Amino acid sequence: MESIATLNAATRATIARFGAEQTVLFLELLQSLDLPSRVGRFGHLASDASIETYVKAALSAAAFTAGAFVEGKLVGVVEVFETRANATAEVAFAVHADWRRHGFASALLDAAKRWAEASGVRVLSMVISPSNTPMRRLAERVGASIDIACDEICAEIAVAASYDMAA
Numbered sequence: 001m002e003s004i005a006t007l008n009a010a011t012r013a014t015i016a017r018f019g020a021e022q023t024v025l026f027l028e029l030l031q032s033l034d035l036p037s038r039v040g041r042f043g044h045l046a047s048d049a050s051i052e053t054y055v056k057a058a059l060s061a062a063a064f065t066a067g068a069f070v071e072g073k074l075v076g077v078v079e080v081f082e083t084r085a086n087a088t089a090e091v092a093f094a095v096h097a098d099w100r101r102h103g104f105a106s107a108l109l110d111a112a113k114r115w116a117e118a119s120g121v122r123v124l125s126m127v128i129s130p131s132n133t134p135m136r137r138l139a140e141r142v143g144a145s146i147d148i149a150c151d152e153i154c155a156e157i158a159v160a161a162s163y164d165m166a167a
């Protein structure tokens with residue numbers, strides 16, 4: 001696996017792109033999510049069995065998957081799926097409960113943005129359940145445009161604009 005970035009010295013975490021070779025670690029991470037986190041990630045109370053099916057499909061369908069690794073353990077993931085919409089891709093995150101608020105999802109978002117920029121994707125979109133305060137706060141913090149429709153929150157992150165702002 002090729003390392004994309006190293007996070008702070010305290011966690012000694014590495015951000016790296018991964019694929020099917022990490023199926024077991026990816027499955028363990030998603031199955032470790034508690035029920036509210038499963039709703040946050042999947043939009044419903046996904047069972048262990050459905051997560052197993054999901055992981056196999058996701059690893060072949062995703063255009064980009066990257067993880068936060070601490071001493072070989074996968075503690076956070078970002079998945080990016082291309083959509084039919086022009087230059088837009090969907091993005092989803094999961095971070096192990098023991099490793100939240102260490103900036104891992106933010107670092108994974110940065111990795112996804114870099115992939116998007118290199119791939120001609122201009123917008124990363126997310127569907128956020130209304131109860132998912134952590135994900136909504138993260139989206140707001142990175143300047144996502146937020147649209148509340150029916151029972152869902154749609155967040156869009158402009159890839160180029162966010163780099164322009166950081167420049």
Ligand SMILES: CC(C)(COP(=O)(O)OP(=O)(O)OC[C@H]1O[C@@H](n2cnc3c(N)ncnc32)[C@H](O)[C@@H]1OP(=O)(O)O)[C@@H](O)C(=O)NCCC(=O)NCCS
Pocket residue numbers: 036037038039040041042076091092093094095096099100101102103104105106107126127128132133134135137138139141
């Ligand atoms: C949402 C999630 C991915 C965030 O991961 P994380 O690694 O903890 O996020 P970060 O550490 O990068 O947080 C970045 C910022 O987001 C906001 N944030 C994150 N968690 C928060 C919380 N519990 N409450 C309020 N704000 C929060 C804060 O602004 C935070 O910055 P700060 O820690 O400096 O205040 C994680 O909580 C998770 O895996 N949840 C379950 C699965 C899920 O809901 N996935 C999203 C599907 S799209």
